[in-house]
Every structure is written in C-alpha cells, then in structure tokens.
Amino acid sequence: MPASPPLAPDPHAPDDLAAFKHAFRRHAAGVAVITTLAPAGAPVGFTATSLASLSAVPPLATFNMARSASSWAAIAVADRVVIHMMGSHNRAVAEKLAGPHADRFVGEHWQPGPYGLPVLTGVTSWMVGRIVERVSVHNNAVVVVQIEGGGMGTDDEALLYHERTYRVPGVAI
Amino acid sequence: MPASPPLAPDPHAPDDLAAFKHAFRRHAAGVAVITTLAPAGAPVGFTATSLASLSAVPPLATFNMARSASSWAAIAVADRVVIHMMGSHNRAVAEKLAGPHADRFVGEHWQPGPYGLPVLTGVTSWMVGRIVERVSVHNNAVVVVQIEGGGMGTDDEALLYHERTYRVPGVAI
Numbered sequence: 001m002p003a004s005p006p007l008a009p010d011p012h013a014p015d016d017l018a019a020f021k022h023a024f025r026r027h028a029a030g031v032a033v034i035t036t037l038a039p040a041g042a043p044v045g046f047t048a049t050s051l052a053s054l055s056a057v058p059p060l061a062t063f064n065m066a067r068s069a070s071s072w073a074a075i076a077v078a079d080r081v082v083i084h085m086m087g088s089h090n091r092a093v094a095e096k097l098a099g100p101h102a103d104r105f106v107g108e109h110w111q112p113g114p115y116g117l118p119v120l121t122g123v124t125s126w127m128v129g130r131i132v133e134r135v136s137v138h139n140n141a142v143v144v145v146q147i148e149g150g151g152m153g154t155d156d157e158a159l160l161y162h163e164r165t166y167r168v169p170g171v172a173i
Numbered sequence: 174m175p176a177s178p179p180l181a182p183d184p185h186a187p188d189d190l191a192a193f194k195h196a197f198r199r200h201a202a203g204v205a206v207i208t209t210l211a212p213a214g215a216p217v218g219f220t221a222t223s224l225a226s227l228s229a230v231p232p233l234a235t236f237n238m239a240r241s242a243s244s245w246a247a248i249a250v251a252d253r254v255v256i257h258m259m260g261s262h263n264r265a266v267a268e269k270l271a272g273p274h275a276d277r278f279v280g281e282h283w284q285p286g287p288y289g290l291p292v293l294t295g296v297t298s299w300m301v302g303r304i305v306e307r308v309s310v311h312n313n314a315v316v317v318v319q320i321e322g323g324g325m326g327t328d329d330e331a332l333l334y335h336e337r338t339y340r341v342p343g344v345a346i
Contacts, residue, residue, distance in 0.1 A: 019323030020232030023298040026258040027224065028331040028342050030200040050225035051200065054237045055313045059193030062237060062315055064227045085199040088346055124199040127192045135308050137317050140228045142235055144310050150192030158201040162331055162342045169201050169335045170343030173261055 028162035031086040033097045034063055034071070035110070035118040036078040043105040043118035044074040047098035049161050051083065059147035061129070067139050070101040080130050081145060082117045087124035087156030088168045094159060095166075114149065123153045201335035204259040206270045207236055207244070208283070208291040209251040216278040216291035217247040220271035222334050224256065232320035234302070240312050243274040253303050254318060255290045260297035260329030261341045267332060268339075287322065296326045 035045035046069060054060035061083060065072060075081070086094045093109050097120075105118065113119030114128045127150035135142040157168040208218035223237035234256060238245060248254070259267045266282050270293075278291065286292030287301045300323035308315040330341040 016232050016320050016322055017229065019298075019300045020226075020229060020234070020320045022325055023256070023258050023300045023320075023323060024226050024234075026260065026297040026329075026331055027203040027205070028201070028333050029203055029225070030335075032200065050227070050235075052202070052223035052225055052235075052237050053193075053197050054223070054315065055239065055311060056190065056193060058311060059189050060310060060313065061193070061197075062223075062225075062235070064225050064235060066228065083196070085196050087199065091346055125192075125196040127196045133308065133310055135306065135315065135317075137233060137306055138228060138231060140233065142227065142308065142315055142317065144308075144315065147189050147193040147196075149189055150196060152195055156199075158199055158335055159346075160201050160333070160342055162203075165345040167342045167345050169333055169340045172338040172340050173264055173332075 025163065028160050031094050031159040031161050031166070032063070033084040033086060033094060033120060034081050035084070035120070036074050036081045037117060038074040039077060043110065044071045045097050045104060045118060046071045047094050054144060061127070061145050061147060062142055064140060064142050067136065067141055072141070075143060076134065078131060080115055080117060080128060082113060082119055083127045083129065083145065084120045084123040085125040086159040087154065088159055089154065089156050090123055090159060091166050093120055124156045124158065125153055126150050198336060201333050204267050204332040204334050204339070205236070206257040206259060206267060206293060207254050208257070208293070209247050209254045210290055211247040212250060216283065217244045218270050218277060218291060219244045220267050227317065234318050234320060235315055237313060237315050240309065240314055245314070248316060249307065251304060253288055253290060253301060255286060255292055256300045256302065256318065257293045257296040258298040259332040260327065261332055262327065262329050263296055263332060264339050266293055297329045297331065298326055299323050
C-alpha cells in the first residue's frame with residue numbers, strides 16, 4: 001500500500017503553481033486538434049490536450065485555450081469548429097499543429113470539409129460542431145461545442161501526451 | 174498514408190450522437206477523482222475523465238459533470254474541492270469512486286485534509302482549490318477551479334481510461 005500523501009499545511013508542500021505543475025505532470029491526456037476558418041477564410045487550428053466530453057444527450061464537448069493563442073481570434077468569432085481525435089499515425093500532424101502558426105496548414109494533411117472547415121486527413125475520428133458557449137476566465141477560455149456530425153477515420157491507437165512525450169495507451173490493468 | 178476520412182454530407186456518415194460516441198471511443202483520457210464535503214459534512218466525490226488544465230498562471234483546472242450526478246448537490250455549493258491524479262496503483266479506488274454513491278467513502282482509502290476535505294491516500298498527486306466558476310450547459314456543468322496548493326504522492330504510472338478499460342500509458346512514439 002503506498003504511503004499517504006503529505007497534507008497541507010506542510011512546510012514541504014508545494015505552493016499553488018508547483019502543486020498544479022506536479023499534478024498535471026502525473027496526468028495523461030488524449031490528443032485532439034481543433035480547426036476552424038478565420039473570418040477571411042484562412043484555415044486555423046491547434047493541438048489540444050484539454051478535450052473532454054460534457055454530455056452525450058445533447059452531444060457536447062469542451063476544450064480550453066489561452067486567449068493569447070494565435071488561434072483565439074478565429075475561435076472567438078467562429079460559428080463552428082472541427083474536433084479531430086488523433087491516433088498514433090497522426091503524431092507528425094499533431095506536432096505540426098502545435099508548431100509555428102504559419103506552417104500549420106502548409107501541406108497535404110488536410111482538405112476542406114463541412115462548411116469549408118479544414119478537416120485533417122487520416123485521423124481516427126472527427127466531429128463538426130457549433131460553438132455554444134465561450135467562457136472567459138482570466139486570459140483563457142473554456143469553449144463548449146455541440147456536435148452535429150462527423151466522420152470515422154482509420155482504426156488506429158489513440159495518441160496520448162504524457163511527461164512531454166507522445167505515447168500510445170499501454171496494457172489494460 | 175491512411176485514407177482520408179469521409180466528409181459530410183455523406184449518407185454513411187454518423188449523425189450527431191453517433192459521431193460523438195465514435196470520436197470519444199477513439200480518445201484516451203487520464204483519470205482523476207474530485208472530492209468535497211456536503212454542507213452537512215459528509216465526504217462526496219466521483220471519478221472523472223474530463224479533468225483538463227486551463228492555465229498555469231493563475232493555476233486553473235476544469236472538470237465537467239452532469240447536474241444529475243449524485244455529487245452535484247455538494248459541488249454546486251462547495252467553496253473548495255480536492256482534485257486527485259490517479260495512478261496505476263489507484264485503480265480500485267477509481268472504481269470505488271465511480272461505483273455506488275453510499276460506498277464511495279467506506280474504507281481506509283481517504284483521510285481529512287485541508288479544510289477537512291477528503292484526501293485520497295496513495296495517489297500520485299493531489300491539488301486543493303477554490304471553485305471560481307460553475308457554467309451550466311443544458312443539464313451539465315463545467316467547473317473551473319483555481320488551485321491553491323496540494324501534495325505529492327507516490328511515483329506511479331498515470332491511470333488512463335480508454336475503450337472502457339483502465340490502462341497505463343504505453344511506449345513513447
């Protein structure tokens with residue numbers, strides 16, 4: 001049986017930021033890519049580890065982002081987004097969509113989909129949905145999306161991000 | 174190179190709920206447990222796969238829940254919660270906190286921590302924080318927590334939930 005965790009107040013306990021960083025280092029997250037169109041029509045998108053289910057009926061999902069992010073100006077006014085579930089074969093695309101903004105849609109890894117929105121090719125699954133809430137908290141936003149449809153992709157292992165490394169799920173325990 | 178995913182409108186494309194279910198089946202999630210105290214002082218908590226980081230400065234995290242969940246009455250009025258990152262050694266506790274409400278705090282797997290809040294023993298990391306937003310969307314809620322402190326636990330592999338199975342992260346790719 002592992003020992004009990006230390007309880008605060010404890011002189012050795014981490015402060016707020018240290019506790020946060022330590023905890024999220026111990027948390028594994030699935031990798032998604034969110035895309036949309038800027039008002040002038042340019043494709044915009046980013047890699048997210050914050051995608052979560054909110055409800056199934058109606059189908060709602062959430063993601064979080066900084067309002068200082070390069071994609072925020074487009075997300076702030078977009079009607080709809082595409083949410084892609086990334087698989088192990090999509091690691092290079094996940095890295096590209098987390099890299100320099102100007103390079104993210106340079107290449108053959110996407111095509112226009114519903115409403116002209118950019119859809120990444122070869123992902124395990126994707127959903128198109130309407131943004132129904134944008135909640136600002138400090139300089140960040142929680143975005144709530146109601147899913148309207150989507151498409152199935154290739155059967156592939158889910159892509160994870162954990163300890164600053166892309167991984168795949170391991171054995172069942 | 175995997176084939177392109179089908180694009181809607183497509184007679185074979187799933188509808189909104191089918192798209193949602195298919196996509197989230199392809200998504201892997203880290204496992205957390207959220208606890209608090211009910212107004213009368215009873216420990217309350219649940220296992221969540223929706224925990225996400227919102228920002229580091231200030232340290233903010235989000236989780237999602239149904240307002241029909243047994244823990245909602247307490248979360249709806251609580252000042253603070255404890256968020257636990259679950260590791261591979263905590264699988265039984267994660268299942269217990271996802272099981273029958275009356276059984277969740279029966280046992281030696283927790284102790285009172287800061288503010289008297291229930292802290293699970295043997296987790297990889299935990300954080301205590303103040304609820305700063307509760308956003309209702311249909312019969313669900315997005316809860317935003319500002320982290321104030323926490324504790325480090327045992328060094329253990331992160332616990333994942335994927336394809337209805339508890340897992341640990343696999344190899345780096």
